[in-house]
Amino acid sequence: xEITVKIFRYNPEKDQRGNYVTYKVEAHENDRVLDxxxxxxxxxxxxxxxxxxxxxxxxxxxxxxxxxxxxxxxxTLVRDTGAxxxxxxxxxxPIKKDLISDMEPFFDNYKKMLPYFINEDPIPxxxxxxxxxxxxxxxxxxxxxxxxxxxxxxxxxxYWANGEYYGPAAIVSAHRFIFDSRDQAxxxxxxxxxxxxxxxxxxxxxxxxxxxxxxxxxxxxxGEVKMAMITGKLD
Amino acid sequence: MAxxxxxxxxxxxxxxxxxxxxxxxxxGAKTAIISKLYPTRSHTGAAQGGISAALGNYEEDKPEWHTxxxxxGSDYLGDQDAIEFMTSEAIDAVLELEHMGLPxxxxxxxxxxxRPFGGHTNNETGKPVRRAAHAADRxxxxxxxxxxxxxxxxxxxxxxxFQVLDFIMVNxxxxxxxxxxxxxxxxxxFHAKAIIFATGGHGRIFEVTSNAYAYTGDGAAILxxxxxxxxxxxxxxxxxxxxxxLGILITEGVRGEGGILxxxxxxxxxxxxxxxxxxxxxxxxxxxxxxxxIKAGNGVDGKNYVYLDVRPESVNKFAxxxxxxxxxxSPYNITGEQVLAKLPDIIDFCRVYLGVDPITQxxxxxxTAHYTMGGIPTNKYGEVVVDxxxxxxPGLYAAGECACVSVHGANRLGTNSxxxxxxxxxxxxxxxxxxxxxxxxxxxPENAESASMSNFEALRNGSGRENSFDISTELKQVMxxxxxxxxxxxxxxxxxxxxxxxQKRFKDxxxxxxxxxxxxxxxxxxxxxxxxxxxxxxxxxxxxxKESRGGHSREDYPERDDKEWLKHTLVxxxxxxxxxxxxxxxITKYQPKARVY
Numbered sequence: 001x002e003i004t005v006k007i008f009r010y011n012p013e014k015d016q017r018g019n020y021v022t023y024k025v026e027a028h029e030n031d032r033v034l035d036x037x038x039x040x041x042x043x044x045x046x047x048x049x050x051x052x053x054x055x056x057x058x059x060x061x062x063x064x065x066x067x068x069x070x071x072x073x074x075x076t077l078v079r080d081t082g083a084x085x086x087x088x089x090x091x092x093x094p095i096k097k098d099l100i101s102d103m104e105p106f107f108d109n110y111k112k113m114l115p116y117f118i119n120e121d122p123i124p125x126x127x128x129x130x131x132x133x134x135x136x137x138x139x140x141x142x143x144x145x146x147x148x149x150x151x152x153x154x155x156x157x158x159y160w161a162n163g164e165y166y167g168p169a170a171i172v173s174a175h176r177f178i179f180d181s182r183d184q185a186x187x188x189x190x191x192x193x194x195x196x197x198x199x200x201x202x203x204x205x206x207x208x209x210x211x212x213x214x215x216x217x218x219x220x221x222x223g224e225v226k227m228a229m230i231t232g233k234l235d
Numbered sequence: 236m237a238x239x240x241x242x243x244x245x246x247x248x249x250x251x252x253x254x255x256x257x258x259x260x261x262x263g264a265k266t267a268i269i270s271k272l273y274p275t276r277s278h279t280g281a282a283q284g285g286i287s288a289a290l291g292n293y294e295e296d297k298p299e300w301h302t303x304x305x306x307x308g309s310d311y312l313g314d315q316d317a318i319e320f321m322t323s324e325a326i327d328a329v330l331e332l333e334h335m336g337l338p339x340x341x342x343x344x345x346x347x348x349x350r351p352f353g354g355h356t357n358n359e360t361g362k363p364v365r366r367a368a369h370a371a372d373r374x375x376x377x378x379x380x381x382x383x384x385x386x387x388x389x390x391x392x393x394x395x396x397f398q399v400l401d402f403i404m405v406n407x408x409x410x411x412x413x414x415x416x417x418x419x420x421x422x423x424x425f426h427a428k429a430i431i432f433a434t435g436g437h438g439r440i441f442e443v444t445s446n447a448y449a450y451t452g453d454g455a456a457i458l459x460x461x462x463x464x465x466x467x468x469x470x471x472x473x474x475x476x477x478x479x480x481l482g483i484l485i486t487e488g489v490r491g492e493g494g495i496l497x498x499x500x501x502x503x504x505x506x507x508x509x510x511x512x513x514x515x516x517x518x519x520x521x522x523x524x525x526x527x528x529i530k531a532g533n534g535v536d537g538k539n540y541v542y543l544d545v546r547p548e549s550v551n552k553f554a555x556x557x558x559x560x561x562x563x564x565s566p567y568n569i570t571g572e573q574v575l576a577k578l579p580d581i582i583d584f585c586r587v588y589l590g591v592d593p594i595t596q597x598x599x600x601x602x603t604a605h606y607t608m609g610g611i612p613t614n615k616y617g618e619v620v621v622d623x624x625x626x627x628x629p630g631l632y633a634a635g636e637c638a639c640v641s642v643h644g645a646n647r648l649g650t651n652s653x654x655x656x657x658x659x660x661x662x663x664x665x666x667x668x669x670x671x672x673x674x675x676x677x678x679x680p681e682n683a684e685s686a687s688m689s690n691f692e693a694l695r696n697g698s699g700r701e702n703s704f705d706i707s708t709e710l711k712q713v714m715x716x717x718x719x720x721x722x723x724x725x726x727x728x729x730x731x732x733x734x735x736x737x738q739k740r741f742k743d744x745x746x747x748x749x750x751x752x753x754x755x756x757x758x759x760x761x762x763x764x765x766x767x768x769x770x771x772x773x774x775x776x777x778x779x780x781k782e783s784r785g786g787h788s789r790e791d792y793p794e795r796d797d798k799e800w801l802k803h804t805l806v807x808x809x810x811x812x813x814x815x816x817x818x819x820x821x822i823t824k825y826q827p828k829a830r831v832y
Contacts, residue, residue, distance in 0.1 A: 043702070045747075049753045056584060061276045096753055100753050111387060116384035117336020117381070130333065176338075177336075
């Protein structure tokens with residue numbers, strides 16, 4: 001089938017501002033939007049720039065706005081978008097070139113969450129694993145799926161309004177450790193999230209949950225962190 | 236002029252091996268990790284089923300069994316001293332990951348959960364053993380995340396989205412690397428005492444692959460140009476279960492949980508090929524079985540695919556026929572909900588890409604190019620070894636998929652790759668830091684970046700008669716068809732000729748993007764140059780080896796030939812010509828014998 005792809009283009013070395021360029025190409029309904037972009041880059045205009053790596057939804061490189069919604073280009077098929085596709089960079093981060101955004105502010109917020117396991121006790125005397133029940137493990141299973149693609153954060157109206165907000169992805173990363181029974185730094189993370197640009201800026205728009213390509217219930221996870229903050233309890 | 240940086244240890248690549256190397260090296264030396272991707276985008280994150288270690292958390296297991304299984308899996312081409320080293324480190328390696336916070340699934344007692352995987356057995360009964368420690372079907376994702384997080388905690392230096400283009404050697408020693416910063420197009424030179432390559436594999440030489448776009452063999456190609464040999468490049472693993480046409484991986488864990496392969500006639504066919512472990516034979520055996528079925532006309536609808544069936548009613552039926560039981564002796568039984576809980580990503584992939592729900596429908600699968608067994612030759616400390624006498628290049632290290640220790644030999648067992656990156660990443664990092672502490676910086680040559688610059692200039696100034704997308708497509712097709720699962724002299728010779736023709740045509744490619752900021756066209760073209768170079772080595776090595784062993788199956792030489800071919804291939808490039816050399820396989824306890832599953 002012939003499809004029409006309207007792509008946001010911006011070359012910082014030439015353009016004052018971005019514009020949209022429309023391409024008409026042949027595609028199969030089972031093609032990924034990423035396949036379509038690769039074809040355009042390969043055969044029509046080599047200057048088209050975007051990030052990609054794994055091409056099956058686990059590395060998080062190719063988050064884009066596709067027909068107005070944040071998605072991974074490698075996890076969105078032409079049969080789902082239809083024959084008219086508009087592709088734009090994710091919103092709220094500076095655009096570097098075409099579909100490539102500056103990810104540094106996003107990763108900076110992630111790094112504020114102490115996004116690493118903290119347990120200062122010595123390891124068990126026998127050298128074996130720290131024990132954790134299946135129920136304790138299940139408590140934070142969902143947020144371990146996060147691939148840091150930024151689909152959630154860049155779909156959040158609060159983040160668009162105030163780029164200082166840490167954003168849903170950072171809170172998801174904090175959740176992964178706050179509710180891990182083996183970790184000892186939940187209080188520090190909750191304090192960080194209690195700051196002005198922390199969790200109070202979430203107004204439960206639910207965009208994040210809808211945007212997550214890993215089907216993490218992001219808003220629910222944020223809600224659990226809010227509850228922990230209010231009650232001081234982690235269960 | 237390039238910007239100049241100085242570190243004692245430079246790690247190239249930020250997947251599991253690079254992060255582990257960086258973490259350990261940074262404890263003893265000033266270290267930086269350079270990666271063309273953000274570290275969390277690395278391909279380690281795509282590994283699914285598990286990491287092997289004889290923890291024995293469900294049933295008896297021992298490192299010696301793990302050693303033997305790996306030797307047998309390698310079709311006796313793996314070096315047994317290195318394999319023994321890896322399996323003896325395995326338990327501590329997995330426990331260390333847990334201590335770093337990795338969220339493994341748990342047994343009812345709260346220990347790390349384990350599942351069966353292809354080729355891993357109880358050596359006394361010959362039955363599959365639960366050896367693969369797992370975090371659902373995203374074990375690699377959790378390893379990548381955990382190691383990156385630990386690097387952040389330990390304040391390791393990162394240069395994200397920097398593509399390393401060249402290796403600088405002075406007086407026969409490592410002296411640095413040259414890289415381009417993707418965001419600005421600026422060249423940077425990194426002056427270092429020790430350099431660890433952890434750049435991953437080169438599966439993108441094949442059309443149907445589970446590998447990331449980033450898997451372009453950069454490290455192997457760079458070192459080949461500097462006279463370093465590449466070892467055992469004919470051995471490439473085709474994973475039996477890739478999603479039909481797309482190549483996306485469906486973990487062996489599906490079969491570990493009881494999934495079975497079904498041909499177009501609706502028959503379970505693996506018992507014919509592997510009577511004892513059936514669907515859990517090693518990957519080369521299962522991939523060949525699938526192709527044999529397809530060639531015999533038993534593909535689905537006459538096409539080149541078969542089914543993988545994990546529907547609970549099928550799993551339970553065949554588990555009963557096989558006499559598979561739970562540990563308490565009760566019959567093995569699984570529900571749709573349990574399948575979903577154990578394999579959530581697989582279910583998601585099938586629903587998204589195939590519109591198939593594996594709980595109620597069978598998955599169409601075909602073998603997919605998956606893993607580079609060969610690579611940059613190293614010893615078990617990650618030191619790059621350039622000949623058959625153990626000669627090393629001072630300061631040069633490699634670890635992970637780009638390296639060939641060799642622990643995987645002719646065929647890697649599932650879950651041993653994640654073990655490989657953790658064990659050998661660590662030792663390369665330790666050894667590099669130790670070396671850097673007593674070594675001096677070599678003097679960097681002036682204009683160290685000039686070769687990289689002229690390489691880029693050539694790509695920008697090509698005649699434009701050729702298109703790199705077309706060259707790439709033709710390369711992948713010919714390699715998949717003629718240097719793929721089944722090989723023969725005639726087709727491989729034609730493929731080699733084709734690869735060389737493509738190398739010539741590549742000189743007429745012109746990069747149209749003249750900009751500096753994120754010039755992805757230029758970088759993709761540079762990567763294609765690496766693929767063309769590495770593919771030639773793969774084809775030459777495969778054409779040369781006149782036997783069948785592990786992942787290398789020749790129709791014209793169907794038997795393994797230990798008399799002539801129980802040896803590693805080394806290929807070097809001298810004045811543009813590839814030369815073949817050999818080195819012996821290290822055999823300690825296990826003499827080669829027939830390989831039956």
